[in-house]
Amino acid sequence: MKILVCVSNVPDTTTKITFTDNNTQFNTNGVQFILNPYDEIALARAIELTDGGKGTVTVINVGEANTEATIRKALAIGATDAVRINAKPHDAWYVAYQIAQYVKANPFDLILTGRESIDYNGSKVAGMLGELLDLPSVSIIKKLDAGDNEATVEREIEGGKEVLTIPYPFVAGTAEGVAEPKIPNMRGIMSARTKPLAVVEPVDVKTFSEIIGYETPAPRGQVKLVPADDTAKLVELLHAEARVI
Amino acid sequence: MSVLIYAENAGGKFKKSIFEAVSYARAIADQSNTSVTAVSIGNVDATELALLGKYGADKVLNVSGDKLKDFVNQAYASVIAEAAKKEGSAVVVLSNTFSGRGLAPRVGVKLEAGVADGAVALPEQAGGSFKVKKTAFSGKAFATVELTAAIKVIALVPNSYKVVETGGTAQVEDFNVEPKASDFKAMIKEIVRSTDKVSLPDAEIVVSGGRGLKGPENWGMIEELAELLGAATACSKPVSDAGWRPHSEHVGQTGIAVSPNLYIAVGISGAIQHLAGVSSSKVIVVINKDPEAPFFKVADYGIVGDAFEVLPKLIAAVKEYKASA
Numbered sequence: 001m002k003i004l005v006c007v008s009n010v011p012d013t014t015t016k017i018t019f020t021d022n023n024t025q026f027n028t029n030g031v032q033f034i035l036n037p038y039d040e041i042a043l044a045r046a047i048e049l050t051d052g053g054k055g056t057v058t059v060i061n062v063g064e065a066n067t068e069a070t071i072r073k074a075l076a077i078g079a080t081d082a083v084r085i086n087a088k089p090h091d092a093w094y095v096a097y098q099i100a101q102y103v104k105a106n107p108f109d110l111i112l113t114g115r116e117s118i119d120y121n122g123s124k125v126a127g128m129l130g131e132l133l134d135l136p137s138v139s140i141i142k143k144l145d146a147g148d149n150e151a152t153v154e155r156e157i158e159g160g161k162e163v164l165t166i167p168y169p170f171v172a173g174t175a176e177g178v179a180e181p182k183i184p185n186m187r188g189i190m191s192a193r194t195k196p197l198a199v200v201e202p203v204d205v206k207t208f209s210e211i212i213g214y215e216t217p218a219p220r221g222q223v224k225l226v227p228a229d230d231t232a233k234l235v236e237l238l239h240a241e242a243r244v245i
Numbered sequence: 246m247s248v249l250i251y252a253e254n255a256g257g258k259f260k261k262s263i264f265e266a267v268s269y270a271r272a273i274a275d276q277s278n279t280s281v282t283a284v285s286i287g288n289v290d291a292t293e294l295a296l297l298g299k300y301g302a303d304k305v306l307n308v309s310g311d312k313l314k315d316f317v318n319q320a321y322a323s324v325i326a327e328a329a330k331k332e333g334s335a336v337v338v339l340s341n342t343f344s345g346r347g348l349a350p351r352v353g354v355k356l357e358a359g360v361a362d363g364a365v366a367l368p369e370q371a372g373g374s375f376k377v378k379k380t381a382f383s384g385k386a387f388a389t390v391e392l393t394a395a396i397k398v399i400a401l402v403p404n405s406y407k408v409v410e411t412g413g414t415a416q417v418e419d420f421n422v423e424p425k426a427s428d429f430k431a432m433i434k435e436i437v438r439s440t441d442k443v444s445l446p447d448a449e450i451v452v453s454g455g456r457g458l459k460g461p462e463n464w465g466m467i468e469e470l471a472e473l474l475g476a477a478t479a480c481s482k483p484v485s486d487a488g489w490r491p492h493s494e495h496v497g498q499t500g501i502a503v504s505p506n507l508y509i510a511v512g513i514s515g516a517i518q519h520l521a522g523v524s525s526s527k528v529i530v531v532i533n534k535d536p537e538a539p540f541f542k543v544a545d546y547g548i549v550g551d552a553f554e555v556l557p558k559l560i561a562a563v564k565e566y567k568a569s570a
Contacts, residue, residue: 016517093360096350120382121362124349127346127347131354131355136430137318138347156343157343159442162435163436164432165432166430176495217525220529223541223544226546227548231559238507242545244506244507
C-alpha cells in the first residue's frame with residue numbers, strides 16, 4: 001500500500017500567540033515550529049499500516065525551505081520519503097490544489113491529513129483534496145482499520161460515532177484515537193538525513209481567501225473568588241449575575 | 246441570489262446549532278436584501294421542516310429518499326452545490342459540526358468559492374469586500390479572512406450566534422437531485438448516537454474534570470453535576486491520555502474547542518493548551534485547590550478548594566437551587 005501523509009509546520013502548542021504590523025502578521029519571533037500534532041497521528045498510523053514491508057509512506061508538505069526540519073522529523077519517525085512543494089501555504093485551497101497536482105501524477109492508495117492544523121484550524125485540506133481528485137473523503141476519524149480493498153473507519157459525530165467502509169483510494173483526516181504518536185529513535189534520526197526529500201516547484205493557481213488581520217480574545221476581568229464552604233453563593237452568582245443557569 | 250443554508254439533521258431532528266445557522270443566514274440575507282433558502286437532506290418530517298421558517302428561512306428545499314437518508318459526505322456535497330446553483334446563491338452557510346466541516350471544503354471546491362470555516366461572527370460587507378472573523382490558533386486568537394471569490398462558503402461555530410425567531414413561515418418544496426454513482430463509494434455500516442447524554446460540541450454548559458480528580462472512579466461527581474445542570478462532561482488532555490475518559494471528551498488545543506455559556510473546570514490547572522480550547526466560553530468557573538493555578542487568571546468565578554470537598558457541596562447547592570426555582 002502506498003500512503004501519502006500531508007503534513008504542516010505549525011507553532012508549538014505552548015506558543016503564546018502575538019501579532020505584529022498592526023495585528024496583520026503572526027509574530028514568529030522566538031516561536032518554535034513543530035510537526036502538526038494531528039499529522040503526527042496520521043503519520044503514526046500510516047507507519048503501522050505499512051510496517052514489515054507492506055508498503056511505503058510518503059510525506060508531503062507545501063512550504064518554504066524553513067519547513068525542512070519538520071519534514072526531516074517526519075522521516076525520522078519513519079516515513080519512507082518526502083516531497084516539499086516549494087511555496088508559501090497561502091490557504092487551504094492553495095495547499096490542496098498543489099498536493100492534488102502531485103497526486104494526479106503520482107497516485108496513492110490512501111491519503112491522510114491531520115483533522116486540522118493547529119494554526120488556522122481549517123480542516124479543509126482533506127475535503128478539498130477529495131473533491132479535486134474526485135475521491136471519497138472523511139473529515140475527522142477516530143479509528144482506521146485497513147482491509148485489502150477497503151478500509152473501515154470510525155467518524156466522530158455530535159454525541160456519537162459513525163462506522164463507514166470506504167474503498168481505496170480515499171482521503172481521511174485523522175484525530176486522536178487513530179494511533180499514538182511515535183517518537184523517533186536514534187536510528188530513525190540518523191537515517192532521516194539521507195532519506196529522499198524531493199523539492200517540487202508549485203503550479204500557478206488563483207486563491208480565494210486572504211487573512212487580513214488578527215485579534216486576541218478580550219481579556220476577562222479579575223476572577224471573583226467564592227469561599228469553598230459557600231457553594232450556594234456561587235450558584236446564586238451564576239444565576240443572578242452571570243445569568244448562565 | 247438567496248443565501249443558502251444547509252440544515253443538517255440528526256436522526257430527523259434539527260439541533261439548536263442549525264437554528265443558529267438559519268438565523269445567521271437570515272442576517273446575511275438582510276445585509277444584502279435577499280432571501281434565505283434552506284436545504285434539508287434525508288428524511289425529515291413536515292413539522293420539523295416548518296421550524297426552519299420560524300428562524301428565518303423563506304424557502305426549504307427538501308431532498309429525501311432512501312439513497313440520501315444517511316450522510317455521505319461526497320453525495321451530500323453534490324446536493325448542496327446543486328441547490329446553491331439552482332438558487333444562484335452567492336453565500337452558502339453550514340454549521341461547523343463534524344459533518345459540516347467535511348462538507349464545507351467540498352462544496353467550496355465545487356463552487357470555486359472562498360471558504361471560511363470556524364466563523365464566529367456575521368460577515369462585514371462593504372464596497373464589495375466580504376470579511377469573516379474566524380477562530381485561529383486553536384482558540385488563542387481570531388483571524389479576519391477576506392473571501393475574494395464570487396461565492397462564499399461559511400461554516401458557523403455552534404453557540405457563537407444567537408437564535409432569532411422571526412415567526413415567519415417557509416414554503417417547502419421537494420428538490421430532486423441524483424448525485425453520480427461514484428459519490429456513494431463510502432458506505433455507512435453503523436450509526437451510534439447516545440441519546441441520554443448532552444453532546445459536548447452542542448452543550449451550553451460543560452463540566453470538565455482534570456487530574457485533580459485522581460482517577461476515573463471519581464467521575465461520578467462530575468457526571469452528577471453535569472446531569473443536574475443539563476451539561477456535557479469533558480476532561481483535560483492528561484485525563485484522556487491516561488484512558489480515564491474517552492478522547493472525544495478531551496477539550497483543548499489538540500482536542501476539541503468548545504464555546505459554551507458556562508464552563509466549569511474542576512481540578513484542571515489550566516495549561517496554555519487547555520485554555521486555548523475553552524477561551525471562547527462565555528463564563529468560566531474554576532475549582533482548584535492550588536490558588537496559583539493559571540486557570541484562575543482567565544476565570545470569571547473561582548473556588549480555591551479541594552474538588553472532593555467542594556463538588557459534593559456544589560452538587561447540594563445546585564439541587565437546592567433547582568428545588569426552589
